[in-house]
Amino acid sequence: MERFSLKRDWSEIPGHLLANVLERLIVADDYVKFGAVCVSWRTVFAEELGMMKMKKKHRHLLPFLLIPPHKEEKDGNTKSRSLYNLSNRRVCDFEVQLPHSKWCRGSCFGWLVNLEIDYYSNHYSVQLQNPFLSNNHTIDLPPLDNFEVINEQLAKQPLCLKKAVLSANPTLADDYVVMAIMGDFGRLAFFKPGNKDWIPIDSNQLVHITDILYFSKTQKFYAVDDLGAVFAIDLQGEDEE
CATH class of the missing domain: 2.40.128 (Lipocalin)
Incomplete structure (x- = not known):
């Protein structure tokens, strides 16, 4: 009896379907992870970015919140802000440098x-x-x-x-x-x-x-x-x- 494998090669998904999925992403983390799946996904990711620049369009992603940093500078003059990720409710390690x-x-x-x-x-x-x-x-x-x-x-x-x-x-x-x-x-x-x-x-x-x-x-x-x-x-x- 022949067995059918349920495994799928995700790298063989047609490009137009991948582009359709990419358009529906609103979380920045998902957007970056999409391009890191494999070479074919990365190609679609790069092509979409190129089309956005050519058409002067910007992808609307879920925004981050600017919040006070965890640690204050010794002189009391805060020169940075932390970023809060709404999707996973966590504070990002990256800090934004802003003049106090x-x-x-x-x-x-x-x-x-x-x-x-x-x-x-x-x-x-x-x-x-x-x-x-x-x-x-x-x-x-x-x-x-x-x-x-x-x-x-x-x-x-x-x-x-x-x-x-x-x-x-x-x-x-x-x-x-x-x-x-x-x-x-x-x-x-x-x-x-x-x-x-x-x-x-x-x-x-x-x-x-x-x-x-x-x-x-x-x-x-x-x-x-x-x-x-x-x-x-x-x-x-x-x-x-």
Whole structure:
């Protein structure tokens, strides 16, 4: 009687099926382990990364949380942050180096927004930083010194920049937009590469904004105010509620 083996050669799975599986992974650990299975899986993994770079797309994976490190420096100035993995509920061994003198705001695509305030000169410097890149990991943004909302409110506090989001990954695209919530009244302003200053969005409706995100399929920013109203912001068109 002939016996049938249940063993399967996973390296012979068709590439289009592997690519389909890869698209459904949301945990960074699984994404890396996928490419380490065998040569054929690694090939699909590399091809997908190449296609993402060519199409200037970014894989949306489950994010990590930035938390205080386990050990404080002797001088009390914390210069690093630990990463918390939501998938396995563990603190990663890898630590992110961040300047202790700057206020940090989370953004997207691995980029953080750092705000440094010089209270004596009333200078507000803003910088994008990607702690996971070895080269070209910082991008200087226009300072907030001349931004009217900040100066009018004399907002000498880190809340003058509450949140900032990106329309694309600056590592893969040069035409990205940074949209930020500014000041105590929660107004919006944006920056495009080549601009010398932040450009405020002058609208009586877009005030008291509490959150904002970018949706790539519609190529619009979406903002929510403190009353729950949702606004779609198209930088090439008009705002609509």
